[in-house]
Amino acid sequence: xxxxxxxxxxxxxxxxxxxxxxxxxxxxxxxxxxxxxxxxxxxxxxxxxxxxxxxxxxxxxxxxxxxxxxxxxxxxxxxxxxxxxxxxxxxxxxxxxxxxxxxxxxxxxxxxxxxxxxxxxxxxxxxxxxxxxxxxxxxxxxxxxxxxxxxxxxxxxxxxxxxxxxxxxxxxxxxxxxxxxxxxxxxxxxxxxxxxxxxxxxxxxxxxxxxxxxxxxxxxxxxxxxxxxxxxxxxxxxxxxxxxxxxxxxxxxxxxxxxxxxxxxxxxxxxxxxxxxxxxxxxxxxxxxxxxxxxxxxxxxxxxxxxxxxxxxxxxxxxxxxxxxxxxxxxxxxxxxxxxxxxxxxxxxxxxxxxxxxxxxxxxxxxxxxxxxxxxxxxxxxxxxxxxxxxxxxxxxxxxxxxxxxxxxxxxxxxxxxxxxxxxxxxxxxxxxxxxxxxxxxxxxxxxxxxxxxxxxxxxxxxxxxxxxxxxxxxxxxxxxxxxxxxxxxxxxxxxxxxxxxxxxxxxxxxxxxxxxxx
Amino acid sequence: xxxxxxxxxxxxxxxxxxxxxxxxxxxxxxxxxxxxxxxxxxxxxxxxxxxxxxxxxxxxxxxxxxxxxxxxxxxxxxxxxxxxxxxxxxxxxxxxxxxxxxxxxxxxxxxxxxxxxxxxxxxxxxxxxxxxxxxxxxxxxxxxxxxxxxx
Numbered sequence: 001x002x003x004x005x006x007x008x009x010x011x012x013x014x015x016x017x018x019x020x021x022x023x024x025x026x027x028x029x030x031x032x033x034x035x036x037x038x039x040x041x042x043x044x045x046x047x048x049x050x051x052x053x054x055x056x057x058x059x060x061x062x063x064x065x066x067x068x069x070x071x072x073x074x075x076x077x078x079x080x081x082x083x084x085x086x087x088x089x090x091x092x093x094x095x096x097x098x099x100x101x102x103x104x105x106x107x108x109x110x111x112x113x114x115x116x117x118x119x120x121x122x123x124x125x126x127x128x129x130x131x132x133x134x135x136x137x138x139x140x141x142x143x144x145x146x147x148x149x150x151x152x153x154x155x156x157x158x159x160x161x162x163x164x165x166x167x168x169x170x171x172x173x174x175x176x177x178x179x180x181x182x183x184x185x186x187x188x189x190x191x192x193x194x195x196x197x198x199x200x201x202x203x204x205x206x207x208x209x210x211x212x213x214x215x216x217x218x219x220x221x222x223x224x225x226x227x228x229x230x231x232x233x234x235x236x237x238x239x240x241x242x243x244x245x246x247x248x249x250x251x252x253x254x255x256x257x258x259x260x261x262x263x264x265x266x267x268x269x270x271x272x273x274x275x276x277x278x279x280x281x282x283x284x285x286x287x288x289x290x291x292x293x294x295x296x297x298x299x300x301x302x303x304x305x306x307x308x309x310x311x312x313x314x315x316x317x318x319x320x321x322x323x324x325x326x327x328x329x330x331x332x333x334x335x336x337x338x339x340x341x342x343x344x345x346x347x348x349x350x351x352x353x354x355x356x357x358x359x360x361x362x363x364x365x366x367x368x369x370x371x372x373x374x375x376x377x378x379x380x381x382x383x384x385x386x387x388x389x390x391x392x393x394x395x396x397x398x399x400x401x402x403x404x405x406x407x408x409x410x411x412x413x414x415x416x417x418x419x420x421x422x423x424x425x426x427x428x429x430x431x432x433x434x435x436x437x438x439x440x441x442x443x444x445x446x447x448x449x450x451x452x453x454x455x456x457x458x459x460x461x462x463x464x465x466x467x468x469x470x471x472x473x474x475x476x477x478x479x480x481x482x483x484x485x486x487x488x489x490x491x492x493x494x495x496x497x498x499x500x501x502x503x504x505x506x507x508x509x510x511x512x513x514x515x516x517x518x519x
Numbered sequence: 520x521x522x523x524x525x526x527x528x529x530x531x532x533x534x535x536x537x538x539x540x541x542x543x544x545x546x547x548x549x550x551x552x553x554x555x556x557x558x559x560x561x562x563x564x565x566x567x568x569x570x571x572x573x574x575x576x577x578x579x580x581x582x583x584x585x586x587x588x589x590x591x592x593x594x595x596x597x598x599x600x601x602x603x604x605x606x607x608x609x610x611x612x613x614x615x616x617x618x619x620x621x622x623x624x625x626x627x628x629x630x631x632x633x634x635x636x637x638x639x640x641x642x643x644x645x646x647x648x649x650x651x652x653x654x655x656x657x658x659x660x661x662x663x664x665x666x667x668x669x670x
Binding site: 292295296298299300302303304306307339342346350 | 533535536539542543589618619621623639640641
């Protein structure tokens with residue numbers, strides 16, 4: 001029964017076709033005269049409705065869920081029906097009833113179904129692809145944003161030695177637009193000997209695929225301005241092959257100029273410094289020579305005056321005796337002054353041997369040395385049994401201490417019991433030894449001045465001495481890496497503090513400290 | 520040939536200083552002859568019988584040399600060195616005269632075998648002290664004196 005066979009074959013074929021259609025990764029929907037003819041399983045899954053829901057509501061009702069809506073779809077269908085459109089491709093974002101969002105690519109076309117026009121819709125899920133495309137777009141936009149806005153200019157160099165991209169910053173740097181730059185020859189743009197090395201570095205990077213150290217090239221801008229660029233090139237690969245390199249060029253003309261200027265300034269400062277040092281040394285040598293030469297006439301004056309006094313003193317009237325006496329006193333002061341000057345010039349000239357010892361040892365010696373002064377001032381001196389170890393020249397420290405003690409005695413209070421208290425305190429690598437008296441005190445406006453030579457602020461006529469005692473003290477202390485300062489108010493006593501290194505110090509620490517203090 | 524072993528040689532360029540020293544000794548009744556030479560060169564010529572003193576018929580072996588540290592031309596230290604390197608006069612005591620107590624100069628003098636030093640202006644008592652320390656005080660011809668001395 002051939003007919004039956006035929007019917008059976010046709011039925012089998014249509015079952016097979018239905019099964020295949022249901023297996024397709026695309027959604028298929030066929031509609032004729034507004035009636036649903038067929039839709040496959042994938043279509044249901046893509047739109048998110050059950051077969052039953054689609055059958056009951058119809059396609060157009062479902063299209064209400066899309067942003068373009070029902071009317072847009074109806075319009076498309078009509079146009080296709082009327083033969084105005086062959087087919088229509090339409091990316092359609094869709095919100096499924098379960099809330100998930102997809103983007104469906106929708107192909108609508110007319111098909112011939114047993115002599116009648118039918119509309120076939122094919123749906124493809126392009127959500128993932130679209131997402132990837134979007135991300136790529138964002139990336140590329142970002143890259144463009146970076147390239148176009150960087151103040152360095154960025155370029156891409158392919159392995160054919162052709163520049164395929166130059167970012168617009170080149171115009172700001174050279175005055176040339178990217179395409180103008182590409183038209184010029186490299187020797188015209190970048191004169192000078194550096195170009196050879198630059199080319200070598202680029203070739204090496206392309207050959208080996210390894211990043212080369214940054215290099216410099218000279219360039220002449222459109223306006224004739226000379227400049228220097230620093231170039232950083234990074235090769236990139238496609239598979240195993242070096243495909244090209246990306247370069248970043250930075251205008252470092254100003255930086256180089258600034259560096260050059262700084263170097264020149266350093267040099268000038270150095271020259272200036274050595275001049276000052278020389279002047280200082282000459283000054284010291286001069287002071288030494290002058291004060292040394294002054295000694296000879298002073299010796300003569302001393303000797304002759306003494307002999308004169310011995311010879312004629314008793315025969316002179318009172319006034320003349322007084323004159324002679326004043327001459328003698330003044331020669332003594334002159335001698336003291338010259339000796340102090342000699343001492344002052346000696347500190348910088350002669351290196352004294354330093355050692356480590358407890359400062360109290362030297363303090364006791366100094367107290368003994370200045371015993372006469374403290375006794376005549378009736379000054380009570382208090383100090384602890386130990387002060388702490390210091391790294392200093394013992395001879396010089398005794399000079400410092402003696403000076404501070406005799407000063408305290410000289411400027412002691414006359415209306416109350418004079419006292420001097422010596423204490424010590426550790427400060428990092430330094431030992432701060434303080435001399436606290438209850439004497440006349442010093443107005444704060446003179447605190448800096450008293451350490452300068454020949455300054456005796458608020459001096460009274462009975463003040464003896466050259467006025468450089470504290471200058472000598474300051475020089476000794478600083479020369480040995482320490483520092484000295486005073487805290488005092490007029491009438492309220494003074495505290496002189498000497499800060500002495502406890503260990504042999506690195507020169508740098510001393511310099512930093514003294515710099516800090518001078519501020 | 521006569522040997523003058525009672526002489527004191529004074530090498531000092533400053534005439535005032537020389538005068539003060541000579542007078543201080545005279546005032547205190549030191550009767551030794553004092554020979555004053557105003558430069559290091561002349562001092563060495565005298566001591567070594569050369570130059571102006573080459574034809575001198577005396578051998579100069581003074582009991583003491585007073586030598587100023589600072590001299591123009593040949594410096595005091597140089598003179599001291601030459602004296603100590605000359606065998607015939609090396610044993611004569613040399614006392615350095617200085618205007619200051621600057622240690623470096625004094626140490627340098629001792630390094631070259633100076634016997635002692637005195638700070639100017641010379642006080643007679645300092646001079647006596649040095650003479651006693653050097654054990655040559657007895658060679659001084661001090662007359663019994665009347666009146667006061669320089670302390």
